[in-house]
Amino acid sequence: MWDTHQLTKMKNRPTMEVLEKKVLEAQTDTRTRLNVAHLESEAIYIFREVVAQFEKPVLLFSGGKDSITLVRLAQKAFYPAKIPFPLLHIDTGHNFPETIEFRDKLVEELGVELIVRNVQDAIDQGKVVEEKGKYASRNSLQTTTLLDALEEFKFDAAIGGARRDEEKARAKERIFSVRDDFGQWDEKNQRPELFDHLNGKIELGQNVRVFPISNWTELDVWSYIEEEHIEIPSIYFAHTRKTFLRDGMIWSAEDAVVYRESDEVVEERMVRFRTVGDMSCTAAVLSDAFSIQKVVAEIRDSKISERGARIDDKRSEAAMEKRKQQGYF
Amino acid sequence: MDVLKIATAGSVDDGKSTLIGRILYDTKSLTTDKLEAIETKSKANGFDYLDFSLATDGLVAEREQGITIDVAHIYFSTRKKSYIIADTPGHIEYTRNMVTGASTSQASIILVDARKGVIEQTYRHFFINNLLRVKDIIVAINKMDLVDFSENTFKAIKAEFQKLIDKSAYAEQNITFIPVSALQGDNVVEKSANTPWYSGETLLEHLEELNAQDLYEVSQVRFPVQTVIRPKKDEFHDFRGYAGKLYGGDLSVGDDITVLPSLTTSKVKEIHFFDKQFDTASRGSSFVLTLDDDVNVSRGDMIVKFEEKPQVAKQLTATVCWMDSKNLVPGANYFLQSGSNRILSKIKAIHGQVATDFSNIDESTNALQLNEIGSITIQLSKPLAFDSYKNNKASGSFILIDAQTNTTAGVGFID
Numbered sequence: 001m002w003d004t005h006q007l008t009k010m011k012n013r014p015t016m017e018v019l020e021k022k023v024l025e026a027q028t029d030t031r032t033r034l035n036v037a038h039l040e041s042e043a044i045y046i047f048r049e050v051v052a053q054f055e056k057p058v059l060l061f062s063g064g065k066d067s068i069t070l071v072r073l074a075q076k077a078f079y080p081a082k083i084p085f086p087l088l089h090i091d092t093g094h095n096f097p098e099t100i101e102f103r104d105k106l107v108e109e110l111g112v113e114l115i116v117r118n119v120q121d122a123i124d125q126g127k128v129v130e131e132k133g134k135y136a137s138r139n140s141l142q143t144t145t146l147l148d149a150l151e152e153f154k155f156d157a158a159i160g161g162a163r164r165d166e167e168k169a170r171a172k173e174r175i176f177s178v179r180d181d182f183g184q185w186d187e188k189n190q191r192p193e194l195f196d197h198l199n200g201k202i203e204l205g206q207n208v209r210v211f212p213i214s215n216w217t218e219l220d221v222w223s224y225i226e227e228e229h230i231e232i233p234s235i236y237f238a239h240t241r242k243t244f245l246r247d248g249m250i251w252s253a254e255d256a257v258v259y260r261e262s263d264e265v266v267e268e269r270m271v272r273f274r275t276v277g278d279m280s281c282t283a284a285v286l287s288d289a290f291s292i293q294k295v296v297a298e299i300r301d302s303k304i305s306e307r308g309a310r311i312d313d314k315r316s317e318a319a320m321e322k323r324k325q326q327g328y329f
Numbered sequence: 330m331d332v333l334k335i336a337t338a339g340s341v342d343d344g345k346s347t348l349i350g351r352i353l354y355d356t357k358s359l360t361t362d363k364l365e366a367i368e369t370k371s372k373a374n375g376f377d378y379l380d381f382s383l384a385t386d387g388l389v390a391e392r393e394q395g396i397t398i399d400v401a402h403i404y405f406s407t408r409k410k411s412y413i414i415a416d417t418p419g420h421i422e423y424t425r426n427m428v429t430g431a432s433t434s435q436a437s438i439i440l441v442d443a444r445k446g447v448i449e450q451t452y453r454h455f456f457i458n459n460l461l462r463v464k465d466i467i468v469a470i471n472k473m474d475l476v477d478f479s480e481n482t483f484k485a486i487k488a489e490f491q492k493l494i495d496k497s498a499y500a501e502q503n504i505t506f507i508p509v510s511a512l513q514g515d516n517v518v519e520k521s522a523n524t525p526w527y528s529g530e531t532l533l534e535h536l537e538e539l540n541a542q543d544l545y546e547v548s549q550v551r552f553p554v555q556t557v558i559r560p561k562k563d564e565f566h567d568f569r570g571y572a573g574k575l576y577g578g579d580l581s582v583g584d585d586i587t588v589l590p591s592l593t594t595s596k597v598k599e600i601h602f603f604d605k606q607f608d609t610a611s612r613g614s615s616f617v618l619t620l621d622d623d624v625n626v627s628r629g630d631m632i633v634k635f636e637e638k639p640q641v642a643k644q645l646t647a648t649v650c651w652m653d654s655k656n657l658v659p660g661a662n663y664f665l666q667s668g669s670n671r672i673l674s675k676i677k678a679i680h681g682q683v684a685t686d687f688s689n690i691d692e693s694t695n696a697l698q699l700n701e702i703g704s705i706t707i708q709l710s711k712p713l714a715f716d717s718y719k720n721n722k723a724s725g726s727f728i729l730i731d732a733q734t735n736t737t738a739g740v741g742f743i744d
Contacts (some may be wrong), residue, residue, distance in 0.1 A: 012618045023579075024602050024610040037614075038332060044615040045574045048555040052628050052669065073631050076603045077615075080568060081560035164402040171401040172388060188386055188398060192425045192652050194432040196574070197728045201735040215413060217404045305360040321389055 034221045036227075040073065043212040045076035045196060046175060050157050050210050051084055053200035057157040057210075060146075061087040061114070063099035064276040065232050066161030066213065069105065069221050072160075072230055086113035087224060088158070090146050092138040092278045093120045094257045099276055102233040117149040136259060137281035143327045147183045150207055157200070159210045165217045166306060169321035175214050181205040183327025218274075218306045219299050226292045235273045236295065238287045243269045249283035274299075274306050332411045333536060336431040338458065339440030340450035341419040344471045346397055348440065348511035350381020352533060355518035358405035359384060378512065385416045398423055400430040409537050419450060424700040425652035428457055428740060432726075436465035436539060438532070443476045443508075447489045449686075455490075456685040459499045460648060460702070460742060462719060465539055466504045469532060474510040478523040483508045487652050489595070496687035507532050550578035551639070551716070551724045552632040553668040558617055569614070570601060570617035571626055572668070576723035578634070581609040585635035588626050589714035594635060595620040629670040631714040631724070639716045639724060643709045646744045647718075648683065650702050653731060653738035659696040665707060665739065667727040673710045674729075680704040697739075707741075718742040 025037060031265060051055050059074060061067045072084045089103065107114040119141050122128045127148075128141045150158060164171045175192045179185060200208055213221070225232060242253040244264040251258050253266040257279050260266075271284035272295070285304075289295040320328075334678040337345040350367075353359045359367070363384065385401045386392050397418040405412050415430030431437055437458045441451055457465055468490055476482045487506045494504060507516055508524050509532060515521030530538065558570040578587075581606045584597045600607045601617040610616050618632070626632070633639060651657050657676060665674040681692040683702045690704065697703045718725030729739040 022607055022609075024600065024607040024614045024616055041574060041613060041615040045555070047670070048572050048615075052556045072540070077572070079601075079603050079617075080562065080565045080570075081558050082562075165404045167421060168385065169388065171385070171403065173398050189388060190399060190426075192429040192728075192740065193724060193737070194429055194728055194740045195726055196668055197726070199666060199730055199735070199737045200729060201664070201730055203735060215402065215404075219406075303361045305362055 011147045029256045036198045036216065036224050039216050039220055040076070040224070041212070042215065043070075043073045045079040046210065046212040047074050047159070050159060050212075051078070051202065053198070054154050054157040054208070056153065057085045057159060058088045058115070058150075058153065058155040059083075059085055059159045060161070061089050061103065062161075062276065063089070063095065063103045063233060064161070065221055065225060065236060066163065068106070068230060068232055068295055069224060070159065070161045070212060071110070071215075072228060075110070083110065083112050085159075086115055088115045088117070088149055088153075088155075090142045090149065091116050091118045091120075092142060093118060094138050094255075094279045096233070096235050096255075096273075096276060096279055097228065098233045098235045102231075106231075115149070115153070117145050117152075120147050121145070122148070133259075134167060137278055139278045139281045140323055140328065142278075143183070143323065147327050150183070155207065156202065157208045157210055159212065161213055162209075162211050163216050163218070163221075164211075164214050167320045169324060173209055173211060173214065177208050177209040177211065178202060179209060183207070183323040185327075187321065187325070217298070222292075222299050228295050233276065235276060237291070238270055238289050238294075240268055241271050241284065242266050243271060249282055250285065251281060255279055258263070330621065332413065333436065333539065334413045334415070334434045334439060335428075335436045336434035336463070337417055337438050337440065338427060338431065338446055338454035339419050339438075339471075340442070340445075340454075343419060343440040343450075344441045344511045345438075345440055346382035346385045346401075346416055346418060346659070347380075348438070348469065348471065348509070348517065348532075349403055349414055350384040351511045351514055351517050352414075353384055353403070353405055353557040354381060355514055356405060356407060356533065373449060380460070381511075395505065396420055399426050403619070407533075407537060412536070421450065421453075421700060424453070424457075425650070427454065428461070428650050428652070431458060431461050431463060432740070434461075434463055436467065436536070437463045438467045438469050439473045440469050440511075441490070443470050443479075443482055443486065447485050451490075452493050452592075452687075453685040455493055455497075456687060456702075457650070459497050459502065460650070462499060462722070466501055466502060467532065467535060468504060468506045469509050469511075470506065471509050471511050472517060473524065474513050475506045478508070478515075478521075480524075482525040483527070493687065496653065501532055505529075505535060507535065520562045545607070549637040549716075549721070550580050550584075550632075550634045551576040551637075551721055552580065553724070554616075554626055554628055554630045555669045556628055557626065562575045564695050568619070569623075570619050571632065572615075572617045573632075574615045575610055575612050576668075577612050577721055578637075579609050579611045586632050587622070587635050587638060588624060589631045589633060589639070590641045591625065591630070592641075593624045593626075595622040595624050597621075597729055631670075631713070637697070639714050639721075641712050641714045643712050644677070644706065645709070645713070645715060646680075646706045647727070647741035648702060648744070649697065649705055649729070649741040651697040651699060651739045653673075653736060654699050655731065655734075655738070656699075657703075657729075657739060659695065662732050664729055664730040664732060665709060665713070665727050667715065667742075668723060670713060672713055673729070673732070675708045675710075677706040677708045680697060680706070704744075705741075715743055733738040 272287040401416045403414040417430035432672040682694040702720040716724045
């Protein structure tokens with residue numbers, strides 16, 4: 001039912017001409033235009049509540065598939081008006097170059113404001129100390145830079161692409177998640193969240209993390225990217241890369257950022273990335289999925305969870321919960 | 330694909346998290362890395378079986394105490410359906426989190442420990458599911474392995490539960506009883522050889538076949554306006570669109586509408602969704618509509634069909650479930666929020682506390698404590714458009730927000 005031939009380039013989107021006349025559906029008990037139509041409708045509802053309830057929202061943009069999906073949903077929520085808030089990228093300095101290139105192109109096409117704050121600055125100022133050793137990563141260092149940026153711009157709502165199916169501490173998150181002055185998540189005392197009555201009332205100094213795609217699974221996100229023809233960075237597709245093995249995982253050997261022992265052998269492998277985090281904590285998976293259709297098929301059959309290739313979660317059973325208590329998103 | 334939203338309920342240690350872990354395991358929804366983590370941890374904890382609750386109890390405090398504190402949302406799919414399960418806490422202290430989990434569910438699984446039978450939390454949770462009007466209830470009588478899969482025990486518990494059902498006024502509710510062992514997997518996904526006397530469906534078979542109640546069961550159009558879209562672009566110079574989500578019914582171009590509470594009338598001019606226009610929008614969808622006339626519409630207003638008006642009043646009576654440690658008392662001020670509408674309100678009267686065993690209303694009560702349920706009248710500072718909860722779950726429910734602490738202090742279901 002859904003016109004799958006719509007233009008993919010956002011800047012070339014047609015203005016308000018009538019392309020087709022039909023019924024807009026989001027029900028789960030009828031044939032829907034999209035597999036995830038009900039989730040799309042829910043996310044759009046959440047975006048509009050954020051803009052109505054907060055003074056100064058911001059969208060946390062990493063260049064990964066989840067935040068790219070958020071951008072598309074935000075566009076849909078406010079069209080024909082522009083996205084009414086800026087994007088904020090907390091740059092670890094360890095990004096895949098493809099992601100940054102993609103980010104800049106997207107921002108230009110959308111005409112939205114992009115704010116970049118660097119983890120390197122916090123390191124230079126001595127606010128955080130770079131981790132050392134084999135498993136050093138800047139992933140958890142992002143928190144300080146994020147909290148500083150929220151304070152600097154007085155953002156009261158930070159919209160993120162975290163999903164409940166990613167990780168078991170995230171499975172406990174609310175859609176509007178209240179954080180104190182220190183960005184801390186009080187996991188034992190969360191506000192009840194009932195029906196669609198989202199309570200965004202906060203005190204000065206508090207802020208709210210908002211998760212519009214809380215109820216999406218990894219497969220939902222990929223299906224949406226496929227059905228909506230959303231462009232994503234090339235590292236999500238199979239490509240040849242110089243890699244090495246450690247702890248049964250495949251690491252990129254092309255970037256100096258990833259620490260490698262001299263006896264860890266470099267080999268070319270056909271790989272892709274399932275998540276795009278800090279390079280130093282994101283492993284690749286073997287794949288021959290060159291197209292979005294093949295990626296969707298691969299995810300559907302996968303026996304390993306999405307964050308199975310994220311070393312930051314493997315540090316301890318409560319790694320995510322601890323990071324969240326300290327203000328991580 | 331059909332989506333089914335389910336919540337679990339039942340007392341602490343009745344095995345809710347274990348049941349969900351078992352469903353995930355038997356439907357092969359646990360990925361290798363998660364399963365390995367459960368195996369390692371179960372062994373380290375000295376269990377001689379897999380502790381499936383580890384799959385859902387995501388907080389350190391939960392794993393330490395072996396209980397569920399807050400709702401975990403679990404996702405899995407079969408070839409037939411996508412499932413969203415809210416695994417809710419059983420402890421009475423966390424009842425508010427149980428209500429949160431059940432509020433958006435189409436079906437609930439209430440677990441009963443076969444050794445204990447129907448206990449206080451069982452009827453409390455059944456009562457809350459009735460209050461929330463969850464249409465499909467599955468009573469999973471669990472730990473059958475510990476009562477030698479006794480048919481008599483199953484029948485006795487069923488008979489006891491039936492007494493509660495007889496007191497309930499919600500006649501449309503469907504209730505199914507299934508004997509299970511979440512730990513060993515009997516009648517969860519696979520039919521058990523241990524219960525030859527039971528010829529019904531397994532839990533998963535039942536869920537797969539369930540014709541879930543439509544979440545937006547009403548036919549009447551309710552479109553609360555979230556925000557007004559006014560693009561500051563040349564090509565949309567005069568565009569003034571009203572953005573919202575449709576709760577109930579279908580809305581079409583040309584329909585006569587009324588804006589509440591102002592009672593202004595107009596016609597639907599266009600229905601926009603992103604860069605497309607539609608003739609009709611159906612319930613559940615989020616979109617932007619424009620009107621024929623230049624009328625005054627803002628956030629918090631509700632657009633309805635001309636002939637389908639809800640109530641509009643500055644006073645309402647409702648059943649509330651109290652969720653704050655600060656008691657609800659008459660004369661207190663709260664913000665009442667229903668969807669996009671937030672109105673300063675005063676608690677006019679507390680008529681009494683409702684007993685969760687369907688027995689009576691204690692009219693001597695003049696305050697509601699945490700996790701208590703009562704009947705109250707609220708005075709609003711501005712008129713609100715609303716429905717009875719049994720006619721529309723969205724426009725018939727609200728939350729009360731503490732004006733000092735901003736916390737969500739209670740949830741109300743309008744009479």
